[in-house]
Amino acid sequence: MLSQTLSKKRKNYEVLMKVLMLLSAGLTAALTLFLVIYVLVQGIPNITWELLSTKPSYLTEKIGILPNILNTVYIILATLLLVLPIGVGAAIYLTEYASNKKVVSIIEYAAETLSGIPSIIYGLVGMLLFSNNIGTCLLSGALTLVIMNLPTIMRTTQESLKTVPQSYREGAFGLGAGKWRVVRTVVLPGCVDGVITGCILSVGRILGESAALLFTAGFAHALNGVIDGLATPGATLTVALYVYAKEQGEFGVAFAIAAILMILTALINFAATFVQKQFAKRRSL
Secondary structure: OHHHHHHHHHHHHHHHHHHHHHHHHHHHHHHHHHHHHHHHHHHHHHOOHHHHHOOOEOOOOEOOOHHHHHHHHHHHHHHHHHHHHHHHHHHHHHHHHOOOHHHHHHHHHHHHHHHHOOHHHHHHHHHHHHHHHHOOOHHHHHHHHHHHHHHHHHHHHHHHHHOOOHHHHHHHHHOOOOHHHHHHHHHHHHOHHHHHHHHHHHHHHHHHOOHHHHHHOOOOOOOOOHHHHHHOOOOOHHHHHHHHHHHOOOHHHHHHHHHHHHHHHHHHHHHHHHHHHHHHHHHHO
C-alpha cells in the first residue's frame, strides 16, 4: 500500500514537472515569435530602396542608412582580420604546444571571464585605451570588438582542435613531420569548421553590438571608403538604430533597421547550422 502511494506521488510529480517544462518552453517560443513578428511587421513596410541606397541629407530631411551599412561591413572586416590570427593562434598554442596545465587553465579562465563582462565595460575600456590615443573612429571600435570576440574565436577553435583524432598527429609524427608541419597540414584542416563557426558567431555579435561602439566608434553618418571610414567616426546599424529611435524619434526608420538586423541575424544562424552540417557530412564520408 505504501509503495503504491509513493509510486502515485512520483507519477503525479513527473506529470507536474512535464507540464511546467512544457509551459516554460511554450512561453519562451511565444515570446520569441511575438518579438520577431512584431519587429518584422513594424519594420519591413519602412524598408525602401531609397533608405538602403542613400545617405542622410539634413537640408532635405532625407534619411538613408547606406553609410551605416558600409560602416557595419567595415567594422566586421577589420575585427575579423585582427581577431582571427590572435584567437586561432592562442587556441593552437593552448591545445598543441602548452605543457603547463596551470598556465592553460589560467588563460582559459581569463577567456571565459572576458566573455562574461558586460559590453558597456568594454566600451569604457576601449574609450580609454583606443579612442583617447587614436581618436574616436571605426578602428577604435574594431579594436574594442577584437577584445570582445577573442574568447569566442579561441574557444570554438580549441574545441574543434580537440576533436581531431590523436592518431592523425601520431601518424604524421611517425612519417617524420615536425610539430608545426603537423599542425599546419593535419590539425588545422581538420578544425576549419570550428574556425568558420567562430567567425559566424563573432559576426553575429558584432552586428548586435551597440554599447561598446557608442563609446568608441561615434555617431557620424558620413559616407566614406574603407580606409577613410576606419579612420573617421561612424555609426553602425545598431548605433544608428539607437540614434534614430532615441535622439531623433524616427521610429519607422528604427524599426526598419531592427528588421534588417533581425534578418541578418537569422541568416547568420542558418549559415552556421549549414556549415556545421556540411563539415559533419564530410567527416562521415
